[in-house]
Ligand code: 4AD
Protein backbone atom coordinates (compact mmCIF):
# COMPACT_ATOMS: atom_id res chain seq x y z
CA UNK A 394 0.00 0.00 0.00
CA UNK A 395 1.40 3.41 -0.89
CA UNK A 396 1.66 6.10 1.76
CA UNK A 397 -1.69 7.31 3.14
CA UNK A 398 -2.15 11.04 2.71
CA UNK A 399 -4.93 13.54 3.37
CA UNK A 400 -6.47 15.23 0.36
CA UNK A 401 -5.62 18.70 1.67
CA UNK A 402 -1.91 17.96 1.17
CA UNK A 403 -2.26 16.37 -2.28
CA UNK A 404 -0.22 19.07 -4.06
CA UNK A 405 2.89 17.86 -2.27
CA UNK A 406 2.56 14.44 -3.88
CA UNK A 407 2.39 15.23 -7.58
CA UNK A 408 3.81 12.32 -9.59
CA UNK A 409 3.76 9.95 -6.61
CA UNK A 410 1.60 6.98 -5.69
CA UNK A 411 -0.57 7.56 -2.60
CA UNK A 412 -3.57 6.10 -0.74
CA UNK A 413 -6.59 8.04 0.47
CA UNK A 414 -8.99 6.81 3.16
CA UNK A 415 -12.47 8.16 2.68
CA UNK A 416 -15.94 7.91 1.24
CA UNK A 417 -17.47 8.04 -2.20
CA UNK A 418 -19.15 11.41 -2.52
CA UNK A 419 -20.45 11.20 -6.06
CA UNK A 420 -19.71 9.37 -9.29
CA UNK A 421 -20.02 9.59 -13.06
CA UNK A 422 -19.76 6.58 -15.34
CA UNK A 423 -18.61 6.87 -18.92
CA UNK A 424 -18.46 3.19 -19.91
CA UNK A 425 -14.79 2.35 -19.81
CA UNK A 426 -14.08 5.33 -17.63
CA UNK A 427 -15.37 6.03 -14.12
CA UNK A 428 -14.97 9.31 -12.27
CA UNK A 429 -15.19 8.84 -8.51
CA UNK A 430 -15.47 11.94 -6.33
CA UNK A 431 -13.85 10.91 -3.08
CA UNK A 432 -13.82 12.90 0.16
CA UNK A 433 -11.74 12.20 3.24
CA UNK A 434 -12.81 15.04 5.54
CA UNK A 435 -9.92 17.27 4.57
CA UNK A 436 -10.99 17.73 0.96
CA UNK A 437 -12.56 16.33 -2.19
CA UNK A 438 -10.67 14.79 -5.08
CA UNK A 439 -11.58 13.30 -8.43
CA UNK A 440 -10.31 9.75 -8.89
CA UNK A 441 -10.19 8.41 -12.42
CA UNK A 442 -10.59 4.67 -13.08
CA UNK A 443 -9.70 3.68 -16.61
CA UNK A 444 -10.68 0.14 -17.58
CA UNK A 445 -7.63 -0.50 -19.72
CA UNK A 446 -5.22 0.63 -16.97
CA UNK A 447 -6.46 -1.34 -13.95
CA UNK A 448 -6.98 -4.97 -13.01
CA UNK A 449 -10.52 -6.15 -13.87
CA UNK A 450 -11.37 -6.61 -10.17
CA UNK A 451 -10.43 -3.00 -9.44
CA UNK A 452 -12.73 -1.79 -12.20
CA UNK A 453 -15.52 -4.02 -10.84
CA UNK A 454 -14.92 -2.78 -7.27
CA UNK A 455 -15.26 0.78 -8.53
CA UNK A 456 -18.55 -0.11 -10.24
CA UNK A 457 -19.96 -1.45 -6.99
CA UNK A 458 -19.30 1.71 -5.02
CA UNK A 459 -22.40 3.69 -4.11
CA UNK A 460 -22.65 7.14 -2.58
CA UNK A 461 -21.12 7.19 0.94
CA UNK A 462 -19.44 3.80 0.59
CA UNK A 463 -16.22 3.77 2.60
CA UNK A 464 -12.97 2.87 0.89
CA UNK A 465 -9.23 3.14 0.62
CA UNK A 466 -8.26 4.23 -2.84
CA UNK A 467 -4.74 4.40 -4.25
CA UNK A 468 -3.20 5.76 -7.36
CA UNK A 469 -0.95 8.30 -8.98
CA UNK A 470 -1.34 12.00 -8.19
CA UNK A 471 -1.58 13.99 -11.43
CA UNK A 472 -1.72 17.71 -11.94
CA UNK A 473 -4.76 18.76 -13.97
CA UNK A 474 -5.77 22.37 -13.85
CA UNK A 475 -9.41 21.58 -14.62
CA UNK A 476 -9.82 18.79 -12.09
CA UNK A 477 -12.68 19.62 -9.71
CA UNK A 478 -12.26 19.28 -5.96
CA UNK A 479 -11.02 21.09 -2.88
CA UNK A 480 -8.21 21.94 -3.30
CA UNK A 481 -8.83 21.62 -7.04
CA UNK A 482 -6.25 21.07 -9.74
CA UNK A 483 -5.17 17.49 -8.92
CA UNK A 484 -6.65 14.09 -9.65
CA UNK A 485 -5.85 10.52 -8.77
CA UNK A 486 -5.17 8.00 -11.56
CA UNK A 487 -6.53 4.96 -9.72
CA UNK A 488 -4.56 1.72 -9.46
CA UNK A 489 -6.21 0.04 -6.47
CA UNK A 490 -9.42 0.12 -4.41
CA UNK A 491 -10.15 -1.51 -1.08
CA UNK A 492 -13.86 -1.39 -0.30
CA UNK A 493 -14.57 -1.07 3.44
CA UNK A 494 -18.36 -0.92 3.29
CA UNK A 495 -20.85 -0.52 0.48
CA UNK A 496 -23.55 1.92 1.63
CA UNK A 497 -27.10 1.14 0.56
CA UNK A 498 -29.85 3.70 0.10
CA UNK A 499 -28.10 6.82 1.44
CA UNK A 500 -31.03 9.20 1.89
CA UNK A 501 -29.39 12.47 0.82
CA UNK A 502 -29.04 12.43 -2.94
CA UNK A 503 -27.12 14.93 -5.06
CA UNK A 504 -30.35 16.87 -5.74
CA UNK A 505 -32.46 19.51 -4.01
CA UNK A 506 -34.04 18.45 -0.71
CA UNK A 507 -36.30 20.48 1.57
CA UNK A 508 -34.58 22.02 4.57
CA UNK A 509 -36.69 20.11 7.12
CA UNK A 510 -35.79 16.85 5.43
CA UNK A 511 -32.13 17.82 5.68
CA UNK A 512 -32.33 19.05 9.28
CA UNK A 513 -33.95 15.76 10.32
CA UNK A 514 -30.87 14.11 8.82
CA UNK A 515 -28.36 16.62 10.07
CA UNK A 516 -26.12 13.74 11.22
CA UNK A 517 -25.70 12.87 7.52
CA UNK A 518 -26.13 16.33 6.02
CA UNK A 519 -22.85 17.51 7.61
CA UNK A 520 -21.09 15.34 5.00
CA UNK A 521 -22.40 17.45 2.12
CA UNK A 522 -19.97 19.76 0.40
CA UNK A 523 -21.60 23.05 1.34
CA UNK A 524 -22.06 22.05 4.97
CA UNK A 525 -18.49 20.88 5.11
CA UNK A 526 -17.32 24.25 3.77
CA UNK A 527 -19.45 26.27 6.21
CA UNK A 528 -18.33 24.28 9.24
CA UNK A 529 -14.69 24.60 8.27
CA UNK A 530 -15.11 28.37 8.07
CA UNK A 531 -16.69 28.17 11.53
CA UNK A 532 -13.64 26.34 12.90
CA UNK A 533 -11.38 29.01 11.42
CA UNK A 534 -13.50 31.81 12.88
CA UNK A 535 -13.19 30.18 16.32
CA UNK A 536 -9.43 29.82 16.02
CA UNK A 537 -9.02 33.38 14.77
CA UNK A 538 -11.05 34.60 17.76
CA UNK A 539 -8.81 32.81 20.22
CA UNK A 540 -5.60 33.77 18.42
CA UNK A 541 -6.43 37.46 18.42
CA UNK A 542 -7.55 37.58 22.04
CA UNK A 543 -4.68 35.45 23.34
CA UNK A 544 -2.30 37.66 21.37
CA UNK A 545 -3.73 40.88 22.81
CA UNK A 546 -3.51 40.22 26.51
CA UNK A 547 -6.95 38.67 27.03
CA UNK A 548 -6.90 35.55 29.14
CA UNK A 549 -9.50 32.81 28.78
CA UNK A 550 -11.72 32.41 31.85
CA UNK A 551 -14.54 29.91 31.64
CA UNK A 552 -17.78 31.05 33.18
CA UNK A 553 -20.56 28.85 34.59
CA UNK A 554 -23.41 27.48 32.54
CA UNK A 555 -25.69 26.84 35.51
CA UNK A 556 -26.47 30.26 36.92
CA UNK A 557 -28.73 31.72 39.61
CA UNK A 558 -29.98 34.78 37.71
CA UNK A 559 -30.69 36.46 34.38
CA UNK A 560 -28.12 38.56 32.55
CA UNK A 561 -29.93 39.47 29.34
CA UNK A 562 -33.57 39.79 30.45
CA UNK A 563 -35.88 37.32 32.12
CA UNK A 564 -38.00 36.45 29.08
CA UNK A 565 -35.53 34.08 27.43
CA UNK A 566 -34.38 32.00 30.42
CA UNK A 567 -34.19 28.23 30.31
CA UNK A 568 -35.03 27.12 33.82
CA UNK A 569 -33.78 23.90 35.32
CA UNK A 570 -34.12 22.30 38.73
CA UNK A 571 -30.93 22.56 40.74
CA UNK A 572 -31.48 20.24 43.71
CA UNK A 573 -34.77 21.85 44.58
CA UNK A 574 -33.94 25.46 43.67
CA UNK A 575 -34.38 27.01 40.25
CA UNK A 576 -31.26 27.61 38.19
CA UNK A 577 -30.94 28.92 34.65
CA UNK A 578 -28.77 28.03 31.68
CA UNK A 579 -26.34 30.90 31.05
CA UNK A 580 -27.49 33.66 28.69
CA UNK A 581 -24.05 35.24 28.92
CA UNK A 582 -20.85 34.90 30.95
CA UNK A 583 -20.45 38.65 31.18
CA UNK A 584 -21.30 39.18 34.85
CA UNK A 585 -18.67 36.62 35.89
CA UNK A 586 -16.16 38.15 33.52
CA UNK A 587 -16.72 41.47 35.25
CA UNK A 588 -15.48 39.76 38.42
CA UNK A 589 -12.53 38.17 36.59
CA UNK A 590 -11.18 41.47 35.22
CA UNK A 591 -10.43 42.56 38.78
CA UNK A 592 -8.05 39.61 38.97
CA UNK A 593 -6.71 39.51 35.40
CA UNK A 594 -7.36 42.88 33.74
CA UNK A 595 -8.51 41.52 30.38
CA UNK A 596 -10.42 38.27 30.06
CA UNK A 597 -12.75 36.42 27.75
CA UNK A 598 -15.13 33.54 28.04
CA UNK A 599 -16.14 31.47 25.08
CA UNK A 600 -18.84 28.91 25.25
CA UNK A 601 -22.38 27.82 24.57
CA UNK A 602 -25.07 30.31 25.47
CA UNK A 603 -28.74 29.59 25.94
CA UNK A 604 -31.77 31.69 25.18
CA UNK A 605 -35.34 30.47 25.12
CA UNK A 606 -36.04 32.53 21.99
CA UNK A 607 -39.67 32.11 21.08
CA UNK A 608 -39.13 33.79 17.74
CA UNK A 609 -38.48 31.78 14.63
CA UNK A 610 -36.07 33.93 12.62
CA UNK A 611 -33.04 33.33 10.48
CA UNK A 612 -30.90 34.99 13.19
CA UNK A 613 -31.89 33.12 16.33
CA UNK A 614 -30.84 29.84 17.84
CA UNK A 615 -31.73 28.71 21.35
CA UNK A 616 -28.19 27.41 21.86
CA UNK A 617 -25.40 29.39 20.26
CA UNK A 618 -21.72 30.13 20.86
CA UNK A 619 -20.62 33.51 22.05
CA UNK A 620 -17.20 34.93 22.84
CA UNK A 621 -17.25 37.67 25.45
CA UNK A 622 -14.16 39.79 26.06
CA UNK A 623 -14.17 42.14 29.04
CA UNK A 624 -11.53 44.73 29.94
CA UNK A 625 -10.76 46.87 32.99
CA UNK A 626 -9.87 50.55 32.47
CA UNK A 627 -11.61 50.53 29.11
CA UNK A 628 -14.21 53.04 27.93
CA UNK A 629 -16.64 52.88 25.03
CA UNK A 630 -14.24 54.46 22.51
CA UNK A 631 -11.46 52.01 23.41
CA UNK A 632 -13.94 49.15 23.20
CA UNK A 633 -14.91 50.16 19.67
CA UNK A 634 -11.28 50.13 18.60
CA UNK A 635 -10.77 46.66 20.05
CA UNK A 636 -13.86 45.38 18.25
CA UNK A 637 -12.87 46.66 14.82
CA UNK A 638 -9.38 45.17 15.08
CA UNK A 639 -10.82 41.91 16.31
CA UNK A 640 -13.50 41.53 13.64
CA UNK A 641 -11.08 42.55 10.87
CA UNK A 642 -8.67 39.87 12.03
CA UNK A 643 -11.39 37.21 11.95
CA UNK A 644 -12.52 38.12 8.43
CA UNK A 645 -9.02 38.49 7.00
CA UNK A 646 -8.00 35.12 8.47
CA UNK A 647 -10.96 33.45 6.73
CA UNK A 648 -10.05 35.12 3.43
CA UNK A 649 -6.47 33.92 3.75
CA UNK A 650 -7.16 30.39 4.91
CA UNK A 651 -10.61 29.47 3.63
CA UNK A 652 -10.59 30.76 0.07
CA UNK A 653 -11.59 27.41 -1.50
CA UNK A 654 -14.46 26.97 0.97
CA UNK A 655 -15.75 30.51 0.36
CA UNK A 656 -15.48 29.93 -3.40
CA UNK A 657 -17.41 26.68 -3.07
CA UNK A 658 -20.13 28.61 -1.24
CA UNK A 659 -20.21 31.19 -4.03
CA UNK A 660 -19.34 33.98 -1.57
CA UNK A 661 -18.51 37.29 -3.23
CA UNK A 662 -15.39 38.09 -1.23
CA UNK A 663 -15.09 41.67 -2.51
CA UNK A 664 -17.14 42.86 0.48
CA UNK A 665 -15.06 40.89 2.93
CA UNK A 666 -11.83 42.35 1.60
CA UNK A 667 -13.08 45.79 2.67
CA UNK A 668 -13.34 44.68 6.29
CA UNK A 669 -10.40 46.62 7.70
CA UNK A 670 -10.41 49.41 10.31
CA UNK A 671 -11.87 51.92 10.72
CA UNK A 672 -15.55 50.96 10.51
CA UNK A 673 -18.19 53.67 10.22
CA UNK A 674 -19.82 54.81 13.48
CA UNK A 675 -23.32 56.21 13.75
CA UNK A 676 -25.44 57.04 16.76
CA UNK A 677 -28.74 55.34 17.51
CA UNK A 678 -30.41 58.69 16.84
CA UNK A 679 -28.86 58.84 13.37
CA UNK A 680 -29.79 55.22 12.68
CA UNK A 681 -33.42 55.97 13.60
CA UNK A 682 -33.41 58.84 11.11
CA UNK A 683 -31.89 56.74 8.34
CA UNK A 684 -34.49 54.03 8.91
CA UNK A 685 -37.27 56.64 8.88
CA UNK A 686 -35.94 57.91 5.53
CA UNK A 687 -35.81 54.43 4.06
CA UNK A 688 -39.37 53.88 5.25
CA UNK A 689 -40.57 57.16 3.79
CA UNK A 690 -39.00 56.37 0.43
CA UNK A 691 -40.42 52.87 0.17
CA UNK A 692 -43.66 52.30 -1.70
CA UNK A 693 -44.00 48.76 -0.35
CA UNK A 694 -46.69 48.90 2.37
CA UNK A 695 -45.46 45.64 3.95
CA UNK A 696 -41.93 47.00 4.31
CA UNK A 697 -43.26 50.30 5.66
CA UNK A 698 -45.15 48.41 8.36
CA UNK A 699 -42.08 46.37 9.27
CA UNK A 700 -39.92 49.48 9.52
CA UNK A 701 -42.29 51.30 11.83
CA UNK A 702 -40.13 52.51 14.72
CA UNK A 703 -40.25 54.98 17.56
CA UNK A 704 -37.33 56.49 19.41
CA UNK A 705 -36.71 54.13 22.33
CA UNK A 706 -37.48 50.89 20.49
CA UNK A 707 -34.69 48.41 19.97
CA UNK A 708 -34.11 47.52 16.34
CA UNK A 709 -35.69 44.37 15.01
CA UNK A 710 -34.35 42.26 12.18
CA UNK A 711 -36.08 44.28 9.40
CA UNK A 712 -34.58 47.56 10.67
CA UNK A 713 -31.09 46.12 10.78
CA UNK A 714 -31.51 44.48 7.39
CA UNK A 715 -32.53 47.69 5.63
CA UNK A 716 -30.02 49.82 7.49
CA UNK A 717 -27.04 47.58 6.80
CA UNK A 718 -27.90 47.11 3.13
CA UNK A 719 -26.71 50.73 2.88
CA UNK A 720 -23.26 49.84 4.25
CA UNK A 721 -20.30 48.09 2.65
CA UNK A 722 -18.44 47.59 5.92
CA UNK A 723 -19.61 46.61 9.37
CA UNK A 724 -21.14 49.64 11.09
CA UNK A 725 -21.13 50.60 14.77
CA UNK A 726 -24.38 51.92 16.19
CA UNK A 727 -23.78 53.51 19.60
CA UNK A 728 -25.87 55.18 22.26
CA UNK A 729 -29.00 53.01 22.45
CA UNK A 730 -31.87 54.13 24.69
CA UNK A 731 -31.67 52.95 28.29
CA UNK A 732 -35.13 51.38 28.07
CA UNK A 733 -34.11 49.19 25.13
CA UNK A 734 -31.01 47.66 26.69
CA UNK A 735 -29.78 45.66 29.68
CA UNK A 736 -29.67 46.87 33.30
CA UNK A 737 -25.88 46.98 33.62
CA UNK A 738 -25.06 49.65 31.02
CA UNK A 739 -23.36 52.90 31.97
CA UNK A 740 -25.49 55.98 31.18
CA UNK A 741 -24.30 58.52 28.63
CA UNK A 742 -22.84 61.60 30.37
CA UNK A 743 -25.60 64.21 30.76
CA UNK A 744 -28.05 62.08 28.81
CA UNK A 745 -29.44 59.47 31.21
CA UNK A 746 -32.01 58.25 28.68
CA UNK A 747 -29.12 56.90 26.57
CA UNK A 748 -26.52 54.23 27.39
CA UNK A 749 -22.84 53.91 26.56
CA UNK A 750 -23.66 50.89 24.45
CA UNK A 751 -22.56 49.86 21.00
CA UNK A 752 -23.70 47.15 18.62
CA UNK A 753 -21.73 46.12 15.57
CA UNK A 754 -23.95 45.41 12.58
CA UNK A 755 -22.62 43.36 9.67
CA UNK A 756 -23.20 44.90 6.22
CA UNK A 757 -25.15 43.57 3.22
CA UNK A 758 -28.31 43.22 5.29
CA UNK A 759 -26.84 40.87 7.91
CA UNK A 760 -27.29 42.99 11.03
CA UNK A 761 -26.11 42.61 14.62
CA UNK A 762 -23.14 40.35 15.28
CA UNK A 763 -21.86 42.09 18.43
CA UNK A 764 -23.56 43.67 21.44
CA UNK A 765 -21.49 45.50 24.01
CA UNK A 766 -21.20 48.44 26.35
CA UNK A 767 -19.40 50.23 29.09
CA UNK A 768 -20.67 48.90 32.43
CA UNK A 769 -22.04 50.77 35.43
CA UNK A 770 -19.20 51.23 37.91
CA UNK A 771 -21.07 53.08 40.67
CA UNK A 772 -22.67 50.82 43.34
CA UNK A 773 -25.60 53.13 44.08
CA UNK A 774 -26.57 53.49 40.44
CA UNK A 775 -26.36 49.72 40.03
CA UNK A 776 -28.68 49.18 43.01
CA UNK A 777 -31.13 51.65 41.52
CA UNK A 778 -31.09 49.83 38.17
CA UNK A 779 -31.67 46.41 39.72
CA UNK A 780 -34.74 47.85 41.40
CA UNK A 781 -36.01 49.54 38.23
CA UNK A 782 -35.51 46.28 36.29
CA UNK A 783 -37.22 44.26 39.04
CA UNK A 784 -34.21 42.02 39.51
CA UNK A 785 -33.71 40.26 42.88
CA UNK A 786 -30.94 41.99 44.81
CA UNK A 787 -30.00 38.78 46.69
CA UNK A 788 -28.89 37.09 43.48
CA UNK A 789 -26.71 40.07 42.59
CA UNK A 790 -24.98 40.78 45.94
CA UNK A 791 -21.69 39.43 44.63
CA UNK A 792 -22.02 41.57 41.49
CA UNK A 793 -22.59 44.70 43.56
CA UNK A 794 -19.45 43.83 45.56
CA UNK A 795 -17.42 44.39 42.40
CA UNK A 796 -18.42 48.08 42.64
CA UNK A 797 -17.43 48.24 46.30
CA UNK A 798 -13.82 47.11 46.15
CA UNK A 799 -11.70 48.96 43.62
CA UNK A 800 -14.37 49.74 41.04
CA UNK A 801 -13.04 50.99 37.68
CA UNK A 802 -14.55 51.96 34.34
CA UNK A 803 -14.79 48.80 32.29
CA UNK A 804 -16.35 47.54 29.11
CA UNK A 805 -16.95 44.40 27.16
CA UNK A 806 -18.85 42.85 24.33
CA UNK A 807 -20.23 39.57 23.03
CA UNK A 808 -19.82 38.29 19.49
CA UNK A 809 -22.12 35.54 18.25
CA UNK A 810 -20.19 32.90 16.32
CA UNK A 811 -23.10 31.66 14.21
CA UNK A 812 -24.16 35.11 13.05
CA UNK A 813 -20.57 35.94 12.19
CA UNK A 814 -20.15 32.74 10.17
CA UNK A 815 -23.50 33.34 8.43
CA UNK A 816 -22.27 36.71 7.26
CA UNK A 817 -18.77 35.60 6.26
CA UNK A 818 -20.18 32.65 4.30
CA UNK A 819 -22.95 34.79 2.77
CA UNK A 820 -25.77 32.46 3.91
CA UNK A 821 -29.39 33.44 4.33
CA UNK A 822 -30.00 31.50 7.58
CA UNK A 823 -27.77 30.75 10.56
CA UNK A 824 -28.95 27.17 11.07
CA UNK A 825 -26.20 25.75 8.85
CA UNK A 826 -23.38 27.38 10.79
CA UNK A 827 -23.48 25.05 13.81
CA UNK A 828 -23.12 21.27 13.55
CA UNK A 829 -26.40 20.51 15.34
CA UNK A 830 -28.68 23.56 15.52
CA UNK A 831 -31.12 24.03 18.37
CA UNK A 832 -34.16 26.09 17.43
CA UNK A 833 -37.69 26.74 18.65
CA UNK A 834 -39.02 23.54 17.09
CA UNK A 835 -35.88 21.44 16.92
CA UNK A 836 -33.81 19.43 19.38
CA UNK A 837 -33.35 16.37 17.13
CA UNK A 838 -30.93 14.90 16.19
O1 4AD B 1 -26.43 41.49 22.38
P1 4AD B 1 -26.33 40.31 23.30
O2 4AD B 1 -27.58 39.82 23.92
O3 4AD B 1 -25.27 40.73 24.39
C1 4AD B 1 -24.91 40.03 25.50
O4 4AD B 1 -25.26 38.91 25.77
C2 4AD B 1 -23.88 40.71 26.34
N1 4AD B 1 -23.92 40.13 27.69
C3 4AD B 1 -22.53 40.54 25.70
C4 4AD B 1 -21.45 41.24 26.46
O5 4AD B 1 -21.43 42.45 26.46
N2 4AD B 1 -20.56 40.50 27.07
O6 4AD B 1 -25.66 39.09 22.52
C5 4AD B 1 -24.41 39.25 21.92
C6 4AD B 1 -24.36 38.59 20.57
C7 4AD B 1 -25.32 39.17 19.55
O7 4AD B 1 -24.78 40.32 18.95
C8 4AD B 1 -25.45 38.03 18.57
O8 4AD B 1 -24.34 37.96 17.70
C9 4AD B 1 -25.40 36.83 19.48
O9 4AD B 1 -24.75 37.22 20.66
N3 4AD B 1 -26.75 36.33 19.80
C10 4AD B 1 -27.33 35.29 19.19
N4 4AD B 1 -26.91 34.47 18.23
C11 4AD B 1 -27.72 33.46 17.83
N5 4AD B 1 -28.94 33.24 18.37
C12 4AD B 1 -29.42 34.04 19.35
N6 4AD B 1 -30.59 33.79 19.89
C13 4AD B 1 -28.60 35.12 19.79
N7 4AD B 1 -28.73 36.07 20.74
C14 4AD B 1 -27.61 36.81 20.72
Ligand code: MG
Nearest residue numbers: 752761763764
Ligand atom coordinates in the same frame (compact mmCIF):
# COMPACT_ATOMS: atom_id res chain seq x y z
MG1 MG C 1 -27.86 42.53 21.34
